[in-house]
Amino acid sequence: MIETADAIVIGGGLHGLSAALQLARRGVSVILAERSRIGRHASGSSAAGVRTLNRGRAELPIALRSMEMWHDIESLVGDNCGFHADGQIKVAESDAELDILRARVDGLRQDGFTHEEIIDADELRELVPALARHCVGGLIVRRDGAADPHRTLPAFLRSALAAGVTVHEGVGVEGLSHRQGTWRVAAGDRAFEAPLLVNAAGAWASGIAAMAGDEIPLETKASMMIVTERIAPFVRPTVSTVGRKLSFKQSSQGTLLIGGGQQARHDLESETTEIDAERLARQAAAAVAMFPGIARLRIVRTWAGLDGLSADHMAVAGLSPSAPGLMHLLGFSGHGFQLVPALGVATAELLLEGRSSVDICGLAPQRLMHEVSVGSTHALANG
Amino acid sequence: MFQKLKAGRLSNREVTIVVDGVTFAAEDGEPLAAVLLRIPPYSARNTPVSGAVRAPYCMMGVCFDCLVEVDGETSTRSCLTRVREGLSVRRQAGRPDPLGAGTDD
Amino acid sequence: MTDVLVIGAGPAGMSAALDLQQRGLAVTVVDDLPSPGGRIFAAIESREAHGGEERTGADLAARFRKDGGTYLPATEVWQIEVGPRVFVTQSGKARILKPRFVLMATGAQERPMPFPGWQLPGVMTIGGAQILLKTARQIPADPVWLAGSGPLLLLYAHQLISAGGAIAGVLDTTPTGSVAAAAKFLPGAVPYGWRDLARGLAWWVGLASTRTIRGVTALEAVGSDRLESIRYTTRSGDTGEVPAKLLLVHDGVVPSLHSTMAAGCAHQWNDAQRCLEPIVDRFGRSSVPEIFVAGDGATIAGARAAIVSGKLAAIGIAHADGKVSAQDAEVAVAPLRRKLASAARFRRFVDQAYPPVEMAIPDATMLCRCEEATAGQIRSALTGRPHLGADGVKLATRAGMGPCQGRQCGASLNRLIAEVHGVGREEAGFLRIRAPLKPLTLGELASLDEAS
Numbered sequence: 015m016i017e018t019a020d021a022i023v024i025g026g027g028l029h030g031l032s033a034a035l036q037l038a039r040r041g042v043s044v045i046l047a048e049r050s051r052i053g054r055h056a057s058g059s060s061a062a063g064v065r066t067l068n069r070g071r072a073e074l075p076i077a078l079r080s081m082e083m084w085h086d087i088e089s090l091v092g093d094n095c096g097f098h099a100d101g102q103i104k105v106a107e108s109d110a111e112l113d114i115l116r117a118r119v120d121g122l123r124q125d126g127f128t129h130e131e132i133i134d135a136d137e138l139r140e141l142v143p144a145l146a147r148h149c150v151g152g153l154i155v156r157r158d159g160a161a162d163p164h165r166t167l168p169a170f171l172r173s174a175l176a177a178g179v180t181v182h183e184g185v186g187v188e189g190l191s192h193r194q195g196t197w198r199v200a201a202g203d204r205a206f207e208a209p210l211l212v213n214a215a216g217a218w219a220s221g222i223a224a225m226a227g228d229e230i231p232l233e234t235k236a237s238m239m240i241v242t243e244r245i246a247p248f249v250r251p252t253v254s255t256v257g258r259k260l261s262f263k264q265s266s267q268g269t270l271l272i273g274g275g276q277q278a279r280h281d282l283e284s285e286t287t288e289i290d291a292e293r294l295a296r297q298a299a300a301a302v303a304m305f306p307g308i309a310r311l312r313i314v315r316t317w318a319g320l321d322g323l324s325a326d327h328m329a330v331a332g333l334s335p336s337a338p339g340l341m342h343l344l345g346f347s348g349h350g351f352q353l354v355p356a357l358g359v360a361t362a363e364l365l366l367e368g369r370s371s372v373d374i375c376g377l378a379p380q381r382l383m384h385e386v387s388v389g390s391t392h393a394l395a396n397g
Numbered sequence: 398m399f400q401k402l403k404a405g406r407l408s409n410r411e412v413t414i415v416v417d418g419v420t421f422a423a424e425d426g427e428p429l430a431a432v433l434l435r436i437p438p439y440s441a442r443n444t445p446v447s448g449a450v451r452a453p454y455c456m457m458g459v460c461f462d463c464l465v466e467v468d469g470e471t472s473t474r475s476c477l478t479r480v481r482e483g484l485s486v487r488r489q490a491g492r493p494d495p496l497g498a499g500t501d502d
Numbered sequence: 503m504t505d506v507l508v509i510g511a512g513p514a515g516m517s518a519a520l521d522l523q524q525r526g527l528a529v530t531v532v533d534d535l536p537s538p539g540g541r542i543f544a545a546i547e548s549r550e551a552h553g554g555e556e557r558t559g560a561d562l563a564a565r566f567r568k569d570g571g572t573y574l575p576a577t578e579v580w581q582i583e584v585g586p587r588v589f590v591t592q593s594g595k596a597r598i599l600k601p602r603f604v605l606m607a608t609g610a611q612e613r614p615m616p617f618p619g620w621q622l623p624g625v626m627t628i629g630g631a632q633i634l635l636k637t638a639r640q641i642p643a644d645p646v647w648l649a650g651s652g653p654l655l656l657l658y659a660h661q662l663i664s665a666g667g668a669i670a671g672v673l674d675t676t677p678t679g680s681v682a683a684a685a686k687f688l689p690g691a692v693p694y695g696w697r698d699l700a701r702g703l704a705w706w707v708g709l710a711s712t713r714t715i716r717g718v719t720a721l722e723a724v725g726s727d728r729l730e731s732i733r734y735t736t737r738s739g740d741t742g743e744v745p746a747k748l749l750l751v752h753d754g755v756v757p758s759l760h761s762t763m764a765a766g767c768a769h770q771w772n773d774a775q776r777c778l779e780p781i782v783d784r785f786g787r788s789s790v791p792e793i794f795v796a797g798d799g800a801t802i803a804g805a806r807a808a809i810v811s812g813k814l815a816a817i818g819i820a821h822a823d824g825k826v827s828a829q830d831a832e833v834a835v836a837p838l839r840r841k842l843a844s845a846a847r848f849r850r851f852v853d854q855a856y857p858p859v860e861m862a863i864p865d866a867t868m869l870c871r872c873e874e875a876t877a878g879q880i881r882s883a884l885t886g887r888p889h890l891g892a893d894g895v896k897l898a899t900r901a902g903m904g905p906c907q908g909r910q911c912g913a914s915l916n917r918l919i920a921e922v923h924g925v926g927r928e929e930a931g932f933l934r935i936r937a938p939l940k941p942l943t944l945g946e947l948a949s950l951d952e953a954s
Contacts, residue, residue, distance in 0.1 A: 050889065051887070051889040051890055051891075051894050053897070054894075058894075058897055143496070144495070144496060164897050164898070164900075167897075168898065183887070183888075183889035183890075184888070184889040240944075240947075242944065243445070243472055243492075243493070243905060243941070244445040244446070244492050245445075245492045245493050245494065245495060246491070246492045246493065246494035246495075246496070246497065248495060248496060267900075268445065268492050272944075288583070288584070289581065289583075289936060289937045290583075291581045291583060291587075291589045291598075291937060291950065292598075292950065292951070294937070294947065295596065295947050295948060295949075295950035295951035296951050298944045298945075298947040298948040298951070299948035299951040299952070301944060301948075302944055302945060302948045307495035307496060308495055308944050309943060309944055309945030309948070310469070310470050310471065310495070310943050310944075310945060311471070311472075311493065311495060311943060311944055312471075312472045312905070312941040312942070312943055312944075313938050313941060313942055313943070313944060313947060314903070314904065314905055314907070314941060315903070315907060315936055315938075316936055316937050316938065317936055398624070398642065398643060398747065398748055399634060399638075399640045399641065399642055399643055400640060400641065400642075400643040401638070401639055401640045402639045402640065402641060402665055402666065403666075424638070424639075426536075426545075426548060427637060427638040428633075428634075428637055428638055431634055431637070431638035431640055434634070434640070435640065438623075439623060439624075439728075440623050440728075444874065446872075446873060446874045447874055449621070449727070449874070450623055450727045450728065451621065451623060451871075452623035452624070452626075452728075453626065453630065454621075454625070454626050454627060454630060454871075455611070455612065455626075455627050455629065455630050455910075456626070456627070456629070456630030456631075456633040456634060457541055457611065457629065457630065457633060458534065459611045459758070459906060459909040459910065460871065460906055460909070460910050461872060461904070461905040461906045461909075461941075462621070462871060464905075470943075472905070472941065476630075476633075477534060477535070479536055
């Protein structure tokens, strides 16, 4: 039995849910196929930083649009997702590091981006009193913040279901074919057909892309996270640094979430990660160096998610240059959470109207692909 | 809630420890949780989730309900902590507060 | 330079360490307590040994001190990586140990027995009360209520009465007719366990005059911020409420799984004991070739069997290391295997006489004590989501996210998943166990970076 719809979304993480939601709200019938369970990998392991801070230039337009949506997320998905805009700050520990940040701000200003500002040591101390005293200043986006991943996922799922999306868990895609304007998706003894297809398969998305004839090279990002016991209010903004692999925030439950990009060992085939204790120790050392008061706090757990890592560490979002009716949403390189609301809209716009209201040309898959069909109408249609 | 047997001491050494500012006699080497179960209010902490009162439950380090602050180190399992002379203990009220001192309420 | 790292200085660990050292392997033993003996022989060096088994334990501890290799007390294992590389903390500092083999002898814990109000001060486990008796020489100040089923309940009742304590009553959850049903296993149990059987009978008789409510199927601990009364329901539909300040509960013991799970060992479901166990071969070798498992941490069989199991694993390690030929190993382990088989026959009788009860868990039960998540919230999260397992329901409800990392709620989560999804207990699965296995501080973890 073949199940048909107007659109099929492969991947039940936040990007898949967001795309499915926006398509469904535009009157499109959507089937979402998720191999395991909703939010199984990157979305369920996310630190849920909601930041425009320090993004690559090509990501900025869509990140800024997405930030507007975060500030009204409750009207989008019926829940505030625990979003709080206490700011995101990149801390400089030396004048040399502060100079790097100043140069970035100057470059952004020249291109018309004003969301990032430099703050001095006094303001830094005021905003993050627990920070180590040696820090000299920082880069801030005041309207950035963080959300609760475990509220965000259910909110997007509920909204997608309410919009009429058919969600299948435990359905892993094994094959794709395209004939006469219709995509056929094979998953075990099930098959799905639709004219439109979204590849939001996370760390496995290059495999899906390859099935459709697009070679988009992806590596794997398996960043480790440390969570501590619950403590009294300690820090409000989300803090990162110039010179260390560190990301630091406090959740609404009071736990400290310490990330920053130290990599776990991973295996895509078995969908598993293994914590690397020596790298984890470096992560803890960085956190203690920046926040000396936390040395005696207890670690409750560590984990690592699996995400796709693109060659230039920026998101890949755009229509396939070769295959019609296919949208790629992948390679989020560990920082896709904030882009979720706006990329869902961009996906629906590109698939249904051929252009997106926010320019995401810089995120097109072609930039990473070796072979692009010459004269493809879809390449021209991107954003 | 519990009381010492009159016969059969563990060790001959009686020591003094301080719990929430009050001095108590205890046996050198006994589990701290045992002392907490001998002195009112026979509890260890208020949870950081709801503030409910908890006391030692398993006595073997697998339930994490006996958490107290020992010599300034918060969230320490009192069942795995051995009493010694001068041990300074505070029952843990809610969430540890690294910006303040000990735990908040 | 350590050849073998033994995790746990209880009967299995001490026994294995002595045997391995004798065979010329360099052994390091780590244990989270400050003195040897594990839980069953806790503080055995500082107290009087009561009975043959305790005297064996005291003797073993003395020999272990002398010839058991390098002993690191008050040392906690928090991560096990491929290698094996074992990460420990000791006195606030983290270290890496790189043995060629690891023997896990981490013992057992009580099967979590959740019911409404079990988190109130005034409710404890019988095992916990027994540890208080052994390590602090203290007993309940008032007549105490005991609830549950199993030999440990009888043993503690006997120990408490012998020590001059009093029992207000027993709420017996043992299924009716189970002892009679076990009768056919009695002959097979006698060779190994006749002393235990005789003692058990004596303890049982000793409780004859104690107020006992049989066939209890439901319990509730009532009180605002501490236990004030216990409500119960019996199989025949009778209900009652008794005032109480202290309730001690027990529903059998299960292997402590966190170490073997974190190390990636495969596990299987033991239906007779209603628990997961690591899969081990005839030498105690797990599915990870460098990791062996002995004692109650492999399968529940008691302290005497743990001593034998430790020796068996020691021979297995020596053979794996090439120190003992296959033939010599088979000869050496033959009597040990016979002993363990005899212990297993005794165990079969005990399991039939005192099967795991696993009382029904009402929705109001605080299934996850750490994060205060209820059974109702968990059932609700599972309903309609057949692909949601333990890790998924953890993210949805926070159950399993707290400091105990599933030690008190993991088995119950497994039960509820099986119940709601209508699958077997093995299929229902268990939480993914991750580092740190013990709640080390950020400073302790960071100290590993300083050391390197």
